[in-house]
Amino acid sequence: MNKNETTNEAVPLFNRGLTSVALAQFFSALADNALLFAILALAIKLEYASWIDPIFQLLFVGVYVITAPFVGSFADKFDKGKVMLISNGLKLVGSLLIFSGGNPFLGYVIVGLGAALYSPAKYGILGEVSHPGNLVKANGVIEASTIAAILIGAIAGGFAADHHTTFALGMCAALYFAALIANLYIPKLPAKNIEMSWHPNTMCKNFIQSLKVLLSDIDAKVSLLGTSLFWGAGITLRFLLIAWVPYVLNVVDKTTPSILNATVAIGIVIGSGLAAKFITLEKAKLALYAGVLMGICVVIAMLIEVRPEVLADGITHNLEFWAIQQALIPIHAMLILIGIFGGVFIVPLNALLQERGRDLIGVGKAIAAQNFSENSMMLFMLVFYTLFHSLGMSPNIMGIGFGGIFAITILIIIFKTMKNK
Known part of the structure; x- marks a missing residue:
């Protein structure tokens, strides 16, 4: 081995770069998830119709789709640590706008713009602060950091929103500021493609070409489809649980659905x-089987009967709250299983896409293409969820249908992959 070669030992997993990225991601994702529940509570306070709730997320996701041709190039043209800093700055501005009484839709769109810029830089930087042999583990650290933030953010956001909406919104702004501070400790890294053209037509053509290249590679195509379905299913499940609580339990708070979403995050x-410990890049496509089990568990969860006689009627109080949690034990068990299969499913596919994307088109462009695909799927599923919800379809029926379709779709991908192999 020559002196220029790097080993796993020479670049430890938890070096300054990865630790700073993980902390910034934790605070930023924590604020993202708390902010959603704070905004939903604000919507109730402003007397918006219940079907308006997913509209906020549709706007957020729509920003990702619209900016997809440009954000990957932006992440590759500049130091990714600075890109993350700018992104969290935009999130801070958007959250402060909502906190100060501004238009919540506009504020959430600004937060979405920051999130869209942030994502390709966040994942693209992993290959620059981690050894290739540690890439799956680094992805595991970031995913665990993200989901831990979702777990805490969902509960904290729901609880705070139930008690004081303004405080919840201020807390989110403070968390974005903490993420911005963590970004300052990311080491300065060289830009990967400073000669890139800024002409919109050129960027769009390059983006379309990047998508074509990824979809022509079987490993990249499978991972792209898999991660897109996962996040589309994830956002639909989140709103299904938010709608399921008042429908089944006759409870109108935000704490109970936030706890259910946090259970999935656990x-x-x-x-x-x-996944980080037992699944290597070479075996990443085995994770598809976990996706099938995830869909089946969603169907089972929606079929579980919760006995209404042990539940509260209306707004929960302490005693009623614990009675509700006791009645929901079977649901919590299934949601944990959904989360476990989801984690095993997403981490290897993310790592596989980054590895193939780096080799084929560059990490920044690959992540931007991934964001476009994932958020297009989220947009697609949210549109149908909003439509069915506005037509009065029960959350149970929607959940059974979406879980079944998800499992069948992953099975089709598995069979197609086996056939191609």
Whole structure:
């Protein structure tokens, strides 16, 4: 081995770069998830119709789709640490706008713009602060950090929003500021493609070409489809649980659905750790089987009968709250399983896409293409969820249908992959 070669030991997993990225991601994702529940509580305070709730997320996701041709190039043209700093700055501005009484839709769009810029830089930087042999583990760290933030953010956001909406919004702004500070400790890194053209037509053509290149590679195509379905299913499940609580339990708070969403996050943290430890890049496509089990578990969860006689009627109080949690034990168990299978599913596919993307088109462009694909799927699923919800379809029926379709779709991908192999 010559002196220029780097080993796993020479670049430890938890070096300054990865630690700073993980902390910035934790605070930023924590604020993202708390902010959603704070905004939903604000929507109730402003007397918006219940079907308006997913509209906020549609706007957020729509920003990702619109900016997809440009954000990957932006991440590759500049130091990714600075890109993350700018992104969290935009999130801070958007959250402060909502906190100060400004238009919540506009504020959430600004937060979405920051998130869209942030994502390709966040994942693209992993290959620059980690040894290739540690890439799956680094992805596991970031996914675990993200899901831990979702777990804490969902509960904290729901609880704070139930008690004081303004405080919840201020807390989110403070968390974005903490993420911005963490970004300052990321080491300065060289830009990967400073000669890139800024002409919109050129960037769009390059983006379309990047998508074509990824979809022509079987490993990249499978991972792109898999991660897109995962995040589309994830965002739909989140709003299904938010709608399921008042429909089944006759409870109108935000704490209960936030706890249910946090339960899924606990499972994903466990699944992410299992995937990082036991699944290598060479075996990444085995994770598809976990996706099938995830869909089946969603169907089972929606079929579980919760006995209404032990539940509260209306706004929960302490005693009623614990009675509700006791009645929901079977649901919590299934949600943890959904999360575990989800974590095992997403981490290897993310790592595989980054590895193939780096080799084929560059990490920044690959992540931007991934964001476009994932958020297009989220947009697609959210549109149908909003439509069915506005038509009065029960959350149970929607959940059974979406879980079944998800499992069948992953099975089709598995069979197609086996056939191509």
